[in-house]
Amino acid sequence: MFENLSDKIDKALHILKGHGKITEVNVADTLKEVRRALLDADVNFKIAKEFTNSVKEKALGQKVLTSLQPGQLLVKIMRDEMAALMGSKAADISLQGNPAVVLIAGLQGSGKTTFSAKLANFLKRKKGRNPMLVAADVYRPAAIDQLKVLGEQIQVPVFAIEGNKNPVEIAQKGIEHAKTLGHNVVIVDTAGRLSVDQEMMDEIARIHRAVKPSETLFVVDAMTGQDAVNTAKAFNEVLDFDGVVLTKLDGDTRGGAALTIKATVNKPIKFVGTGEKMDAIDIFHPDRMADRILGMGDVVSLVERA
């Protein structure tokens, strides 16, 4: 029913067996299977197509070395190509200025508030920083309480102005406040918004202009499907964000949205969320993500068997 890539490659390997090199004919069916598997992994339609085309270009005419089967060679090409697309190494977060301002934005429910607190916790415990959180979501019921509860858990102060409905003002005052208290990082949590909501997109642009963040992070749910391309583009147009956060990777989704976003806006994925607890944050490992999208854990063992 919901076959993963390794099953499909397994089948395709039979097709390739017995050929000395990779030719147009013997590669076509395999790549079609690969494209379908990528779609099942939620890679965007167009990007899946581009990926398989570029794999094909690289594969065609390649002599199969005696030590490698054609199928193995194809898997290797795909893996290298995917890893190259995901970026070669983990990208760092930029914390310039005093205080350095980090702005968090994204769709509703993607995990912004949770991530804001996790990041504060990470910077405090792992990087020796002295962060403050700013609650600039004035819409969602209990959004401020949520951040306050998390702030208490991690022992990081949360700046909020009860009753104030102007997120730009809250963010600015929060930064002023952080300065006087000597906090060297300010993380601004914002309300969830849809890319088609013009008013709300204008609002985040205004916040962005007002706080001049040294790092703007776009938070995306790893379970996102084909829509990732629209959202990433729209947020990037308005914010020109510096990096992406991929949340809820503790689920069983393949996370093809990661490739979609990387290929669409060419911004690095910097952090991943791997749970609801405050320490469930990790820096992004491009190679692991590549393997996850391809279902490679299984593929590698498959190739070893072949």
Next chain:
Amino acid sequence: EKTRNSFLHRLGKAIAGRSTVDDEVLDELEEVLLTSDVGVETTLKIIDRIKLRVAKDKYLGTNELNTILKEEIAALLSEKKDQFDQEIPLDVKPFVVLVVGVNGVGKTTTIGKLAARYKKLGKNVVLGAGDTFRAAAIDQLVSWGERIGVPVIKQQMGSDPASVAYDTVQAALNRNADVAIIDTAGRLHNKIHLMNELSKIRKVIQKVIPEAPHEVFLVIDASTGQNAFEQARQFSQATQVTSLVVTKLDGTAKGGVVIGVSDQLNIPVKYIGVGEGTEHLQPFDKHAFVESFFGR
């Protein structure tokens, strides 16, 4: 209006002057479906059905193809009759609704909107704050309760959600309420202990009313990709999901994955969420939903 019907426009161009649905037309169709998260398997199923119909009916023009297309997609959306002929059946009291789903899909918000809707229908509603885990989840539901004027049954953060569910159903009985809606914490379906917790909530509710929960809504975010299949499978196993609610359809995501989910698991979609306000909940309309695939 220019971009509206872009698919129909492309489809029209692709089939202009042709008397059969050829590969080019089918490729266009495949693209529209796949980019709406319909998924490979369901897309191929739809295309096969179109091919069959076309061979049989002798395809004539764009309009006919259009109609056939929409019919075939609509046919996949579960035909399973809602077990109740009214939103809230008169002879079931209290009508107990359990709301489940992965993190952040819109469960709590949907409950607020549902409560407002049921209240408008003249029902007495009680809410249960069964998410005792996520920061300020109880405050969030309480705030919805205040907004629409509906009582919320709650305990401390960190208390047993099954016990909150029990209290809620009991309170609904005591107060002679028509409906009890119970919130649960978001959970990823691959976490066995959290799924077991849901099964326990269900069992505890049944200690008070053996037939309850009468309705178990699985909330799915319209932007979710193929993972929705596994969500539906696992949540169904743990709680016997009766209907789907698709949220955030006011965005650019089309929620196509629910076509396959509804088809394969035979679960009907009952409501859609189209915004964050109290009034942003609508009963599901199959044809409008299918229409939105090709219209935008």
